[in-house]
Amino acid sequence: MKVLVVHNRYRSEQPSGENAVVDQEVALLAEGGHRVALAERRSDDIAAMSLPRKAAVPLLVPWNPAARRDLRTRLRVERPDVVHLHNTFPLFSPSVVAACADARVPVVATLHNYAMVCPPGTLYRDGRVCTDCVGGPPLPAVRHGCYRGSAVATAPMAVSAVVNRRRWWSGVDRFFCISAAQRATLVAAGMPAERLAVKHNFVPDPGVRRSGTGSHLLFLGRITAEKGVRTLMSAWDLVAADGGLGLPLVLAGTGPLADDVSRWAAGRDDVRYVGLKSKEDCRALTADAAAVVAPSSWLEAFGLVVVEAMAAGVPAVASAHGAFTELVDDGETGLLHRPDDPASLAECLRRIVSAGNRTMGEAARLRYEKGFTPSVGLDRLVAGYAAAIAAHASSGGAGRARSFR
Structure with missing residues (x-):
């Protein structure tokens, strides 16, 4: 397959498990003989932006027209079999889903957290599990400043969740949930169960095993x-x-x-x-x-x-x-x-x-x-892509482009 992976890399100052998963999957696909290309943006780049550009970043979280335009152009040139979305916050935005519809390319998205139903993606507030926003508008998240302790910082994410909900839920052909527990929460929140598949992350063999009972x-x-x-x-x-x-x-x-x-x-x-x-x-x-x-x-x-x-x-x-x-x-x-x-x-x-x-x-x-081995991970990844491509064709995915304009 020809796969385009879209990912906004998290800041390098903090180790990111999500960045590691993306890198490992890209390498796994390439080793398996598939053609993989990357469309990346990096949160590290925000620090070098001019003040006006930095100020504009939160405004573009719900919708970034330049990101849509850039990805649409690339898709029409490269024509991948499938696009695999990971993190789109803050420099891509959900406009990339519309770009895939514009180019009539099947879309898979890995849900690494609970951002579809919780603006910060954690389901956690004030030292406890919190589901106040699950199944409803994310007003509690704004009120409590759930992202970085700030209502102002949380608001763009809450707005994005509201205005892009239909776009995500109808524009992505297959969601990969990384656990059955995560899937159950998302289905209960109203996400389309038929589009949600469980695909656990894989782990490379560490090359070292425990002997004895540990120290x-x-x-x-x-x-x-x-x-x-x-x-x-x-x-x-x-x-x-x-x-x-x-x-x-x-x-x-x-x-x-x-x-x-x-x-x-x-x-x-x-x-x-x-x-x-x-x-x-x-x-x-x-x-x-x-x-x-x-x-x-x-x-x-x-x-x-x-x-x-x-x-x-x-x-x-x-x-x-x-x-x-x-x-x-x-x-x-x-x-x-x-x-x-x-x-x-x-x-x-x-x-x-x-x-x-x-x-x-x-x-x-x-x-x-x-x-959880790489070979199992590759089989499940490719099977998910095939299912997304089939679902896209059977649902008339090409027609979805019009509804996102």
Whole structure:
């Protein structure tokens, strides 16, 4: 196939799992013999813009006519078999969906978060899961300033959600949801179920596997409240007060709570905060873990760290909500704890280092081999493209161009 991938890259100052997924899929398609081209814009470029251009960026979030024009021209020249949309915020906008309709090209879009029903895409506010905007207008998001704590910054995203809802839902031939949990939320919000398919992200084989039962427990990710860092700290204090586990807790990553974690870990033998690490170091830390801990407070749409642990033959301890309930087979490939419950998490941490840890790790690796390898990812990606192309042809997709003018 000839595929054009459209993606607005996130700022490089913060590691982006979405950027990594896009890069891996592009490489996977090319290795599989498909012709892949990229249409990219970079949020990093905003910093170098003139003040007038910077001021115009929020105004173009709901609709960017230049982005539509540029992509339409490219599509008419290159004529790909399918366009694969990822992130369009803030420099593309949903106008790229109209560009695909103009050029009469089938469209697939991966939904990496909940932005279709929640302006910031998180379903999380004030330390709790929030669904106030799901199934209705996103006025609560503006009122609470859900994006960057600002009503002004949130407003363009809310406007875009309202004015472009029909365009997204009717103009995209196939949506890839990255978990069944995410799909269920979107269907409940009114998105067309027949266009929503589950396609889990894949993970390359790390090339290193755990031997034995591991030498530490590992938290790997953004050091933020929504990732459950405070719940983990409280749970670990409960474990320590009960005599500990004989293994240290290692936390790797950075984020708003990094200073709090550093102070909490200082002077302790049972906790190590190692900050942001390279990909190679993260693979080594994962492969040497008794378990990876993912105590997220928000509803993870996927949970890449859990699947990366599977690939290394390491079980996970994760919150029993969001995508984790389908990624972790409780008692078989890991353990699930009650979300935001330190006592429940502490009990799971005690259990995961007891008898059965090695068996869980082996089962986790088998689960990875069956459902999350690159070969499985390529098969599902190409099958999704084929389904989108067929749906586009059968629905008279060429006629949709007129409705977007």
